[in-house]
Amino acid sequence: MEVGKPSRTAFATASARAYHQIAPEPRVFTDPLAVPITGVTAQELAEKAIAATASEPSEEIAFYRVRRLFMASRSRFAEETVADAVSDGARQVVILGAGLDTFAYRNPDPALRVFEVDHPATQAWKRQLLAKAAIPVPDSMTFAPIDFESETLATGLASAGFTRDQPAVFVWLGVVMYLTGDAIRSTLRYMAEQATPVRLALDYVPPAADAAPEHHAQLRARADRLAALGEPILSHFSPAELAAELRAAGFDDVEDLSASDLIASYVGRAELGPDPERLHARVARARRT
Numbered sequence: 001m002e003v004g005k006p007s008r009t010a011f012a013t014a015s016a017r018a019y020h021q022i023a024p025e026p027r028v029f030t031d032p033l034a035v036p037i038t039g040v041t042a043q044e045l046a047e048k049a050i051a052a053t054a055s056e057p058s059e060e061i062a063f064y065r066v067r068r069l070f071m072a073s074r075s076r077f078a079e080e081t082v083a084d085a086v087s088d089g090a091r092q093v094v095i096l097g098a099g100l101d102t103f104a105y106r107n108p109d110p111a112l113r114v115f116e117v118d119h120p121a122t123q124a125w126k127r128q129l130l131a132k133a134a135i136p137v138p139d140s141m142t143f144a145p146i147d148f149e150s151e152t153l154a155t156g157l158a159s160a161g162f163t164r165d166q167p168a169v170f171v172w173l174g175v176v177m178y179l180t181g182d183a184i185r186s187t188l189r190y191m192a193e194q195a196t197p198v199r200l201a202l203d204y205v206p207p208a209a210d211a212a213p214e215h216h217a218q219l220r221a222r223a224d225r226l227a228a229l230g231e232p233i234l235s236h237f238s239p240a241e242l243a244a245e246l247r248a249a250g251f252d253d254v255e256d257l258s259a260s261d262l263i264a265s266y267v268g269r270a271e272l273g274p275d276p277e278r279l280h281a282r283v284a285r286a287r288r289t
């Protein structure tokens with residue numbers, strides 16, 4: 001991230017979730033706060049989406065659509081993991097690199113505490129957007145400003161009142177790829193050492209070399225675009241490598257899905273468009289009981 005500036009990718013993923021609310025069906029994930037939190041009206045969002053794709057060939061438009069479906073699907077996947085954890089007794093949710101995630105502001109259960117961990121610059125920007133949209137911050141929600149590369153989750157969450165000896169669920173979407181291996185490993189260990197049962201949902205990017213050769217140039221262009229935004233991709237894992245990291249950290253129950261399998265599980269394969277493997281992203285969840 002650029003020093004002192006909020007995450008630009010957080011705005012991009014939030015815009016995708018927002019546009020998903022007004023885009024043509026199928027609706028994978030319903031979030032009435034997704035549009036207001038962006039600070040952009042539904043009409044402006046629709047106009048931007050039309051302008052952004054006006055001169056694109058039809059396969060690019062199909063790709064934007066499946067990418068948007070993935071952003072919505074990974075949020076649904078994470079919130080399902082949270083619901084499972086709550087039915088197992090968890091009363092603490094930690095959203096790491098929360099960006100403009102709105103779960104905390106839709107959470108109807110005052111006894112379910114939500115901790116949003118994010119880079120201080122992104123969090124300060126989010127607080128302005130919440131105020132601008134008149135979205136109340138419930139008493140169950142606590143901000144924990146932390147830079148993962150220079151501060152530990154342990155310190156940041158402890159000062160936010162997070163309890164280590166109670167079960168918890170961690171959501172880590174759109175972040176792992178931007179961190180170093182060391183920061184990822186220490187965060188995974190911290191999460192796995194939480195009182196059981198503990199659950200985690202995350203997404204990650206496999207190595208470009210594992211993609212089909214026809215996708216290599218597009219993946220290089222994506223990496224270059226992110227680097228130019230000041231948010232370079234620093235970590236890749238194959239599914240086997242990620243499972244090994246999760247198990248080494250202490251998690252014992254790993255489920256892993258490609259982006260296209262995840263979307264298809266919600267809306268069926270017919271909605272995937274011509275080339276969904278181009279997404280080259282995966283989700284995983286893990287548990288320690």
Ligand SMILES: C[S@@+](CC[C@H](N)C(=O)[O-])C[C@H]1O[C@@H](n2cnc3c(N)ncnc32)[C@H](O)[C@@H]1O
Nearest residue numbers: 007009010013097098099119122147148173174
């Ligand atoms: C792509 S956004 C994802 C936001 C949100 N989870 C979502 O899915 O929309 C990446 C998030 O990671 C956060 N992030 C990136 N590097 C970070 C760091 N070193 N410490 C804390 N947060 C970081 C950014 O502030 C941003 O909120």
